[in-house]
Amino acid sequence: MKKSTSLNLLIALAYCVTLIGGMYLGYRFLKDQGFQVQKDIRYANTEEEKVEDIIHIIKKKYVDDINADSLKHLPIDSLLHQLDPHSAYLPPTEAFELSEALDGNFEGVGVEYYILNDTLLVTNVIKDGPAFSSGIRQGDKILKVDTTVVSGRSLPRSAMMGKIKGKKGTTVQLTILHPGTSTPVLLNVKRGKVEVSSIDAAYMINPETAYIRISKFGATTDADFGNTVKNLKAKGMKKMVLDLRDNGGGYLTAATSLANQFLPENKLIVYTQGKHDPRTDYFTTGGGEFEQGKLAVLINENSASASEIFAGAIQDLNRGIIIGRRSFGKGLVQEQFAFEDGSALNLTIARYYTPLGRSIQKPYKRGYKAYQNDLEDRYNSGELTSDAPKADSLMNNMPYILKDGKKIFAGGGIQPDIYVKLDTIGYNKFYATLLQKKVFIDFVFDVLADRYTADYLNKTVSIFNISDKDYVDFLKYAESKKIAIDTKQLIASKPLIYKNLKLMLYKYYLGDNGYYKAHNLSDAMIKQALTYLGS
16 A cells, blocks of 8 residues: 555545435536536447447547547547546446436435444434434444345445435335344334535634535535534634545536635636637636635645636635645546447546636646646747746746746646645554554444543543553454554554544544544644644
């Protein structure tokens, strides 16, 4: 495992619980992220006819110039590999799953669960959702779904999800074992619509500064954010840290609406353009909840697409400071074309550009020098408008634009104004094995959760740490999972083990808000943000 991915894997494990009942994300955000489903059905019956149809579509729609006729004798997958990383052919099953996700069927019972020792452990119940109303609570174990025994069986997660989620109005019978009891109870849960906030965490990090984390741009992000800001303003918020780390994107309209919350009227947020797709501009309308007040936006290498659109607009328009590491660089718009047999073509038709004309997409085929040359051509043609002289457009092989005396770098993705390197101290093979084998989260759910209470953790967040006994028991637990203890590597990773057990415990008892309150106490990017904000 690469060291740079270890922290993200830990966070992923913390979210290893699955939202039952329609909170399946999958590709749900692709529609406004660039996917425009073409309703015209293509009547290709053979592989050869399909190839001809695809080549015809490429000629009419593809984002760049390409000699499509040279692709005629290639199979479909090889043909599309000559294009970009995001143009793809979907077989009928995959196309159906994508279409189903785009239709937005997010209905079910509203629980999060984790598979612990082949048992479904309920780790969170959405308040006021169907499961909550039926009496299901955190810590319950699901033994049976209708007549199917799920406890003690190594069923794949997809199979378990398929048995619990379903359409609004239908009923599922769950056999539940409450903590501290030995007799299971039968609960009939009527599936319904489950409302989930787009805001993962929001709290006052100090008397004037709020912390808000958004991990996806969903349909309700704008409304959720507006309500959150109003509540935080009532608590004294004047400054904000907005955390978009590991935010892989979502609805384009959610990103532009969020930008509108910070920017004055009639400001260009982003535009899209392709060889055959005319330029489309997205402007602010004004009236946002946080047009005034200092802002720091956090990004990293997993912040992509809609996150990059937002961060690029904030940076180009000098609305706030961008802190972290260069973002992913996903700035291509796809359109979907359906075939009669149920398969589909997702073809890139345009690129996203920041207000100053920077392409968000990182170079993927022709090399970085070609990308630089393209940028220089756009300067020469006048497409890129900036107060930067032509000689300043390249520096140390990195294109940039001068904006009010500040260098804003291009080259794909969003380069932060303040760079914070990834801290890899303590990350080693032994620690990576603990992550891969899910020992942290298993130990917390199986053992550690019984030793603490939510009230105690909430009151001691700034000073709490697990005990030495907890640590020793964790090592014994790891050995019981057939993990070999490497003493030298254990000593190096010990501080991380203490920290991550604390974070998993706070996640379990206090949800995302608790997790990030504990995490942010020692987070390097948070420290940089608070320094910038003067907090």
